[in-house]
Amino acid sequence: MGAATPPLMEYSVSPDPRRAVAKLPLSHGRKRRSVGIVGLVVEATGLRKRFGQVHALDGLDLSVSAGEVHGFLGTNGAGKSTTIRILLGLARASGGTVRVFGADPWDDAVSLHRRIAYVPGDVSLWPNLSGGEAIDLLSRLRRGAPHDVAEYRRRRARLLDVFQLDPARKGRAYSKGNRQKVALVTAFATPADLYVLDEPTSGLDPLMEAVFAAEIYRVRDEGATVLLSSHILSEVEQLCDRVTIIRAGTTAETGTLSELRHLTRTEIAFSSDGMDASRLAQIAGAHDLEVRDGRVRLTTDSTDLAPTLESLAALRVQALTVAPASLEELFLRNYGERTVAAPPQLATRS
Amino acid sequence: MNTLAPLLWQRARRDRWTLTYWILGTGLLALFAATAVRSEYGDDAARAGILRLAVAHPSILLLRGLPQGAGLDAFVFFQIFTYLALLAALMSTLLAVRHSRAEEETGRAELIASTRAARDSAAVATLVHGVAANVALGVAVAGGFALGGLALRGSIVTGLAAAATGIVFLAIGLFVAQFVRTSRGANGVSAALVGLAFVLRGVGDALGTPTVDGLHMTSSWLSWLSPIGWGQHVAAFSGDTLLPLVPSLLLATAAGAGALLLGARRDVGSSLLKARASRPQARRSLSTGFALAWRLQWPSIVGWAVGAAAFGLFAGTLSGLIEQATAANPTVADTLRGLVSSDGSVDQALISAMFSIVGVLAAACAVQSVIRLRQEETSGLAEMVLATPVTRVRWLLDYVAVGALAIVIVISAAWIVATAGVLASGDDTAHIGDATVAAAAQLPAALTYLGVLALVFAALPTATVALGWAVLAVGAVLGIFGGIIGAPRWVRDVSPFSHIAALSGNSVAWNGGLWMVVIAAAAAGAAVAFMRRRDLRV
CATH class of the missing domain: 3.40.50.300 (P-loop containing nucleotide triphosphate hydrolases)
Known part of the structure; x- marks a missing residue:
């Protein structure tokens, strides 16, 4: 690293x-x-x-x-x-x-x-092979000689059913989602x-x-x-x-x-009715505090939640929501600001 | 109709290089044909000899045109017009499909249709754009002939005839695009119709009636079924009449109006012929990498084999006749001998020449198999196959094996047809032996291309497609026409086709062939070594 x-x-x-x-x-x-x-x-x-x-x-x-x-x-x-x-x-x-x-x-x-079963990020199919043919070919290439054909057929039929995929269309006729389904059925049809x-x-x-x-x-x-x-x-x-x-x-x-x-923040929000600056100042461990659309919003360290909650209880806040940080937030924290300042060096390969 | 201008601009902008190549290429072909005929068949006697030969054996007319006298200008028209018309037709069908069915297939047509543009604006713009392209092509053809020193009036008539042929097929391409769901399919059907027009005209001319002097010919009614035949009947430099272009204009109008009417009455993206359901399960045989490679390549192998069989037919049936005809005209004999730098008899020279072309076709088919490897790699399909227990080397060798098989199939198709032709025409059966030697001699040269391109693919994958066709084209030109264009010996020696075993009398020189097999094997071995250590590259 x-x-x-x-x-x-x-x-x-x-x-x-x-x-x-x-x-x-x-x-x-x-x-x-x-x-x-x-x-x-x-x-x-x-x-x-x-x-x-x-x-x-x-x-x-x-x-x-x-x-x-x-x-x-x-x-x-x-x-x-x-x-x-x-x-x-x-x-x-x-x-x-x-x-x-x-x-x-x-x-x-x-x-x-x-x-190993593999599903590529951008699935392309042979334009003149049907989806079913591509599934069968790749499955046969993967599992090699000794295999249970009946078991494979059963799994394949079940997967085609649950993914609602028509295997009788040519590769070029599938939409992106359906090409993806062809790859998924192939991956899951063989253990x-x-x-x-x-x-x-x-x-x-x-x-x-x-x-x-x-x-x-x-x-x-x-x-x-x-x-x-x-x-x-x-x-x-x-x-x-x-x-x-x-x-x-x-x-x-x-x-x-x-x-x-644990590395992230917890988001807290409650009604702003009856709140003023002096009362809000009593909240322990508050970050990013703002009042908007009738709600008070703040974040707090997830490891340091107890004192904050105690001070909120003392304020008798109404309509309280406490949400653990979503991965979106975690992701934003890693990439959000820095992406603007220093974009990832590579745009050519993912 | 003010959406027409931006649609036209978009078409012109998108096609600016493609059409430039087509139009300039066709114009240059006209120019070179005029200058080459002047230098090769300079005097009336030589031209009259060739024409009498062609009239005496009408299958030559399949590949040329309708003789209209031994004058230099009319002779050029006889030699080259059908090819100029063919190029105009193919340019036009590709253009029509590119801007209609291909746009619908990719969904771009929906973007246009959702704007203020009327339902038929895109098709009208394509028609205008295509007509303009054909007018430019006609100007280029007329200019090429005029620069080559031919009469101005006939040059203009030729240009008009070529443009008219192109416009007919522009409308036909648009019409076909209404019926077929995919651009690949629409291109295939349109190209097949162009081929049909070419063949109808060829057969019609071959079945025509010659005049007493053997220098003119009247075609049979079959030629009048073909737009290329209509173009040819303007008889530039001899008759100079535009009347035969009337049916061209009528057909173009009918097909264009039909395309517009049908297009305005169907959903965007739909087709009048529905796609058939395909097999929901793979055949039992489709279970190996080789089976996949074969499945992907066999349709084009069949195509190349049919083309090779046609040359086999010429080799098998023409040789006897050429022998008689050239006895009377030594010029023709010299030209044919020059083709293969052979010291053998003229009929042997002709068989060798025909099989040299078969060898190029076989090599092209093998080159396509290696190029398919590269296409599989760039499209991400190779990734899915190589994520199964298939090694990179095995994957490479599957396609090389299909390439080798293709070479054998293409050459065998020509050999079988040539042999059948010799037997059917009652020629000297010694020609079967000549054909066998000539066919076998092509194997090493074609294998060399396969092996070397496999090495290029393994070592320099991004260069595969460009180098594949370029090396094949250079090798074919140097090997087959090197003698005619006067290339120095060492340059000609670069081409594998210069080293094929040449027939001379009863002896055959096989040394070159053996060396080429060694080179092909060594290149394939090196390809395997490189393939073991390289990444997939997109």
Whole structure:
């Protein structure tokens, strides 16, 4: 990690114990396919990638534990897709170390690919092959020789049904969302140990996002690991156990959602009726206080909430709302102001 | 109609380079044809010899035109007009589809239709733009002929005939675009109609009636079914009549009005022919990278093989006749021998010449297979395949294997048809042996292109498409026409087509072929080595 971007926190190497407890009842009694995969599925340290003069990755750290859904957040051009291409052995790191299932993704690409399902960020299809043909071809390429055709057909039919995809149209006739669905059906139709999904819902409507979420829960309960790159924060909030935020090719923050929230502020608002400057001055630990549209709004350190709440109680405030910081805010804090002052160096690759 | 001006401006701006290349290229072809005929067939006797040969064996007329006397100007028109008309027609159908169906397919037409522009404004603008482009092409053709020293009146008539042909196909292209859902499909159907017009005219001319002197010919009624045939009947430099262009104008008006009427009565983006449902599941065979490469390439392989078969037909059927005709006219024999720098007999020279072209077609087909690799890489499709357990090297070799298979198929198609032609026309069966040697001789040259371009793809991927076609074009020109254009020996030696085994009498020189196989294999090996270590590059 470069000196310019000091790590805001240490990331935990072991899976978050809170989530492990929460997950036990779900996976209890189920057949865990990935028995034997413990510890880290993806482990990248100091990852660098240059394209000519451009540093697409500049010391990226990423670790994904077995069985977790890991969110990979960043703006366009931050280096998400480049990282994913390195993890898949489609591009070769210029520096740093990277292991996937303990193996080098460049040297052992083919054996790793037997365990990985991939959905690219921008799905293109062969114009003269139907969606169904593309799904079948890629699935056959992925699972190799011995396989259960009936089981595959059953899964494929179910996925086509839930994603409401017509497989009989030519690739060139699909909309962006439908191309995305073709890639998603392909990814979920054959079991995998690791799902690498690059902004998989960018073309889907909210109904389909819910279907997608259900599939993520399903593969997680089967014991698979998911790396989900996204800039849709609500999706990551809903689905992910841990999050890595990447900015300009380096890791900005990483941790569980609750850990990251500690670094953020809590938003408090209440009715301004009967409030005046002297009364508001009594609130402990208030930041960014403003009165607008009949509401008093302020933020406070999430770690220092108790004194604030006590002083609010003393003021007998009305219509109080206390909201944990959304990832949107977390994201804005990382990129919002700085993006204006110093835009990300790379616009060519995401 | 004040939205017409910005729509026209947008079309002119978008096409400014594309149309410049088409129009200047066609004009230059007219100029070069005029100057080349002057230098190669300078005297009346030589031209009369060629014309008598063509009239005696009308299948030559398929590739030329209708003989209208041995005068220099009329001879140029006979040689080149159908190609000028062909270029005008293709420029026009591509232009029509580019600004109609392609716009609808990409959704850009909706942007235009949502403005103040009327429902038919875009189509009217395309028609005006296309007519203007064809007028410019007509001026370029007339200018090319006039600069080449041909009579001004006939030059202008030729320009008008070429422009009229283009305008007919502009309207036809717009008409077709109303029916077909995709721009690819619309381009395919329109180009097929242009091809049909070319062939109808060719067959009609071949079935025509020659005059007693053997220098003129009247076409059969079939030629009158083809817009290219109408253009040709202006008989520039001999008859100089514009009457045959009347049906052109009528058809252009009918097709253009039909396109406007149909376009105004359907939804934006819809088509009158509905897309058929495709297979919801893949065939069992579509399960490997090779199967995918084959699936993507076979339609174009069939296309190249059909083209090669046509040259095989000429090789198989013309050789006997050429032998008789050239006995009377040594000039023709010299020209043909020069084509292949062969010391063998004239019929052997002709078979070699025809198969040299087959070799270029086979190499082009293989080059396309490697270019497909690059297209798969840039479109992101390769990424999806390579994220499965398929290695980069295996992926490369699948397409190279399809390329090698394509070479064998294209050359075999020509050889089979040539052999059948020899048997059917009752020629000397020794020609079958000649055709076999000539066909086999093309394999190493075409394989060299495949191997070298695979290496370019692995080492310099961004240069694949440009280098692929450029190297093929240079190699073909140097190898096939190097002798005629007087290129020095060492320059000609650069081209693989200069090293194909040449027929001379009964002996065959295979050394060059062996070396080329070695080079092709070495290049493929180096490609594999580079492919192991390179990223995917978009």
